[in-house]
Amino acid sequence: xxxxxxxxxxxxxxxxxxxxxxxxxxxxxxxxxxxxxxxxxxxxxxxxxxxxxxxxxxxxxxxxxxxxxxxxxxxxxxxxxxxxxxxxxxxxxxxxxxxxxxxxxxxxxxxxxxxxxxxxxxxxxxxxxxxxxxxxxxxxxxxxxxxxxxxxxxxxxxxxxxxxxxxxxxxxxxxxxxxxxxxxxxxxxxxxxxxxxxxxxxxxxxxxxxxxxxxxxxxxxxxxxxxxxxxxxxxxxxxxxxxxxxxxxxxxxxxxxxxxxxxxxxxxxxxxxxxxxxxxxxxxxxxxxxxxxxxxxxxxxxxxxxxxxxxxxxxxxxxxxxxxxxxxxxxxxxxxxxxxxxxxxxxxxxxxxxx
Amino acid sequence: xxxxxxxxxxxxxxxxxxxxxxxxxxxxxxxxxxxxxxxxxxxxxxxxxxxxxxxxxxxxxxxxxxxxxxxxxxxxxxxxxxxxxxxxxxxxxxxxxxxxxxxxxxxxxxxxxxxxxxxxxxxxxxxxxxxxxxxxxxxxxxxxxxxxxxxxxxxxxxxxxxxxxxxxxxxxxxxxxxxxxxxxxxxxxxxxxxxxxxxxxxxxxxxxxxxxxxxxxxxxxxxxxxxxxxxxxxxxxxxxxxxxxxxxxxxxxxxxxxxxxxxxxxxxxxxxxxxxxxxxxxxxxxxxxxxxxxxxxxxxxxxxxxx
Numbered sequence: 001x002x003x004x005x006x007x008x009x010x011x012x013x014x015x016x017x018x019x020x021x022x023x024x025x026x027x028x029x030x031x032x033x034x035x036x037x038x039x040x041x042x043x044x045x046x047x048x049x050x051x052x053x054x055x056x057x058x059x060x061x062x063x064x065x066x067x068x069x070x071x072x073x074x075x076x077x078x079x080x081x082x083x084x085x086x087x088x089x090x091x092x093x094x095x096x097x098x099x100x101x102x103x104x105x106x107x108x109x110x111x112x113x114x115x116x117x118x119x120x121x122x123x124x125x126x127x128x129x130x131x132x133x134x135x136x137x138x139x140x141x142x143x144x145x146x147x148x149x150x151x152x153x154x155x156x157x158x159x160x161x162x163x164x165x166x167x168x169x170x171x172x173x174x175x176x177x178x179x180x181x182x183x184x185x186x187x188x189x190x191x192x193x194x195x196x197x198x199x200x201x202x203x204x205x206x207x208x209x210x211x212x213x214x215x216x217x218x219x220x221x222x223x224x225x226x227x228x229x230x231x232x233x234x235x236x237x238x239x240x241x242x243x244x245x246x247x248x249x250x251x252x253x254x255x256x257x258x259x260x261x262x263x264x265x266x267x268x269x270x271x272x273x274x275x276x277x278x279x280x281x282x283x284x285x286x287x288x289x290x291x292x293x294x295x296x297x298x299x300x301x302x303x304x305x306x307x308x309x310x311x312x313x314x315x316x317x318x319x320x321x322x323x324x325x326x327x328x329x330x331x332x333x334x335x336x337x338x339x340x341x342x343x344x345x346x347x348x349x350x351x352x353x354x355x
Numbered sequence: 356x357x358x359x360x361x362x363x364x365x366x367x368x369x370x371x372x373x374x375x376x377x378x379x380x381x382x383x384x385x386x387x388x389x390x391x392x393x394x395x396x397x398x399x400x401x402x403x404x405x406x407x408x409x410x411x412x413x414x415x416x417x418x419x420x421x422x423x424x425x426x427x428x429x430x431x432x433x434x435x436x437x438x439x440x441x442x443x444x445x446x447x448x449x450x451x452x453x454x455x456x457x458x459x460x461x462x463x464x465x466x467x468x469x470x471x472x473x474x475x476x477x478x479x480x481x482x483x484x485x486x487x488x489x490x491x492x493x494x495x496x497x498x499x500x501x502x503x504x505x506x507x508x509x510x511x512x513x514x515x516x517x518x519x520x521x522x523x524x525x526x527x528x529x530x531x532x533x534x535x536x537x538x539x540x541x542x543x544x545x546x547x548x549x550x551x552x553x554x555x556x557x558x559x560x561x562x563x564x565x566x567x568x569x570x571x572x573x574x575x576x577x578x579x580x581x582x583x584x585x586x587x588x589x590x591x592x593x594x595x596x597x598x599x600x601x602x603x604x605x606x607x608x609x610x611x612x613x614x615x616x617x618x619x620x621x622x623x624x625x626x627x628x629x630x631x632x633x634x635x636x637x638x639x640x641x642x643x644x645x646x647x648x649x650x651x652x653x654x655x656x657x658x659x660x661x662x
Contacts, residue, residue: 076372079414079457087376087414087455123630123645126370236659263634266372266627270415278415280372285633292635293625296441299598301624301638301660311637319640 064259109164111259149333374457384556409460481596510575615653
C-alpha cells in the first residue's frame with residue numbers, strides 16, 4: 001500500500017456538483033480542454049473554444065479521442081530542395097499545449113493503453129508519445145450502455161474500467177462522483193479543491209450499485225471469448241471468411257472508427273514545385289482497402305475481401321493476443337453500429353465459437 | 356541464441372521517421388527495368404548487414420523500402436539496384452549523379468553470416484532477389500575461408516534481365532565456388548511488344564536480339580540436378596526470389612533433405628514505416644520489416660500464407 005501511495009498519491013474520492021463542472025474547467029488555464037460537442041446528429045470530441053460550455057450529457061462519440069494522440073493526418077517533417085540539390089529537413093514534433101480530455105468512455109481509454117504497446121517497444125514513436133504524455137484523460141463511467149452494441153465486458157473491460165484514465169467521473173443525479181486514478185489526475189483536482197466536497201458513505205454505496213447494474217445492462221456478449229484465439233488458429237483456410245465477407249463493400253469504416261486500429265500510411269504532400277517544398281505526412285490507413293498490401297509488382301498477398309476481413313478479426317483476436325496477451329478490441333461496438341452492410345464482429349466471433 | 360538468430364540491431368535515434376541525406380555518386384542501367392545506384396552518406400557508413408534494407412525517399416514523391424546490395428562497408432558508400440515499378444522508384448531512376456535522397460535505416464534482420472561460418476552455403480536467387488543476396492554472396496566471397504562449399508543458383512526471366520552480368524561472369528570463372536544460371540525463356544518478343552512501356556534501358560534487349568543464349572533454359576529448379584551431393588547437415592540454403600519461387604525451391608530443398616532450420620529466406624511484403632508500426636507488412640504476428648525480412652524457415656513455416 002505504501003508503494004501505491006508513493007506512485008499514485010492519495011487516491012482521492014470527491015463529489016462535484018454538475019453545475020460547477022465549468023468552474024473546474026475554467027481553472028485549468030494551462031491546458032487545452034477537449035470534450036464531446038454535439039454536431040447535428042452525432043457527438044464528436046473537439047477542442048472547446050469556450051471551455052465553460054462543457055456538457056457531458058452525451059451517449060458516446062462517433063470517433064474515439066484517439067485522434068488527439070494519433071491524429072488522422074500529421075506532419076513528420078517539412079522539406080525543401082532546390083536545384084543546387086540541397087535537401088533541408090525540418091522536424092515537426094508536436095508542440096501543442098498539454099490537453100485534458102473530458103468524458104472519455106472507459107473502452108476508449110483502454111484502447112489507448114493498447115496503442116501504447118504498438119507505438120512503444122524498441123522503436124518509440126516520438127510523435128505519439130509527445131502527445132500521449134501531455135494528455136490527461138478524464139473518464140465518464142457508463143451508467144447505462146451508451147450503445148446497443150456495447151460489449152466491453154466480453155473483452156476484459158467494464159463500464160467503469162479505469163485502465164488508461166487519470167480521473168473517473170460517475171454521474172449521480174446532479175453530481176459527479178470524482179475519483180483520482182493517477183498522480184496527474186489528483187493534481188488536476190487540487191487545482192480547484194474548493195469546488196469538491198467529500199463523499200458520504202451513501203454516495204459510495206450508490207456508486208457501487210450503479211456499477212453492478214451497468215454491467216448487467218450490457219446485452220451483447222461473447223460468452224466463450226477465451227476459446228476464440230485458439231479456434232481462429234485452425235480457421236485460416238476456412239470458407240467461413242468468404243461467407244462472412246460477401247456483403248463487405250470495403251468502405252473501411254470499421255477500422256476508421258476503431259479506437260484501437262493504428263495502421264498508417266506515409267506520403268509526401270507538396271506545396272511548391274520549384275523549389276520543391278512540402279511535408280512528409282502520416283495518415284491513417286486501412287487494412288480493408290485492397291491496395292493496403294499490394295506490391296508494386298501487382299502481387300497482393302491479401303487479394304480479396306475474405307482475406308481482409310480475416311486479417312481484421314485475426315489481428316484483433318489472435319495475432320495481438322500472441323504478441324501482447326490481450327485482445328486488440330475494447331468492445332465499444334462502433335464497427336458494428338456503423339457498418340453499412342451489417343457485418344457484426346460479435347456475431348462473427350460467436351459463430352467462430354460455435355464451429 | 357543471439358548469435359545464431361538473424362541479426363537485429365536496436366537503433367537509437369530521436370525520430371524514427373526522419374531520414375538522413377545521401378548523395379547519388381554513381382548510376383548505371385542494368386536491365387530494361389533495373390538500375391544500379393551507389394549512394395554516399397555524409398559522414399558515416401550505413402552500417403548495414405547483408406540482407407537488410409533502407410527506406411529511400413525523394414522529397415515530394417515519397418519513400419520506398421529498398422534492399423542494400425553491397426556487402427557491409429567501412430566507407431560511406433552503399434549500393435542498391437532498383438526496379439522501376441512505382442512512383443518513388445521511377446523518381447529515383449530519374450535522379451542524376453550529385454543529387455540527394457533521404458535514407459532511413461538500415462532496418463530488419465540480416466543473413467546470419469557469422470553463425471554460418473564453417474558451413475556450406477547454397478544461394479538460390481530468382482530475378483531481382485539477387486540484389487539482397489549479392490550482399491551476402493560478396494560477403495561470403497570476401498571471407499571465402501570461413502565457409503566450406505559455396506554454390507550459387509541464379510535464374511531470371513530472360514537474358515536481358517540478368518543483373519550484375521560482369522560479376523556473374525567472374526563467379527562462373529571461379530573454381531572455388533559453383534555457379535549455375537538459367538533463364539525462363541530466350542524469347543525477347545515481349546519487349547518489342549512493350550513499346551508502350553517506358554523501358555529505362557534497351558541495351559541488353561538489343562544485345563540478346565543478335566546474340567544466342569547458350570546456357571540453361573528453364574525455371575530455377577531445373578538447376579538443382581546439376582549440383583553435386585549437398586550434405587544437408589552442413590549446408591544452409593539462402594533463398595531470395597519472387598513469391599512464386601519459394602514454394603518450389605523449398606520443395607526441392609526438402610527433397611535434398613535440408614531441414615527447415617537450414618533454409619533461410621528473405622520475404623517481400625509491402626512496407627511503409629520500416630519500424631513495425633504501420634501494419635502494412637504484417638503476416639500474422641510478425642512484422643516483416645522488423646522480425647524479417649530474413650527468416651529461418653522453421654520460424655515461420657507455421658504461418659499460413661507466408662510464402
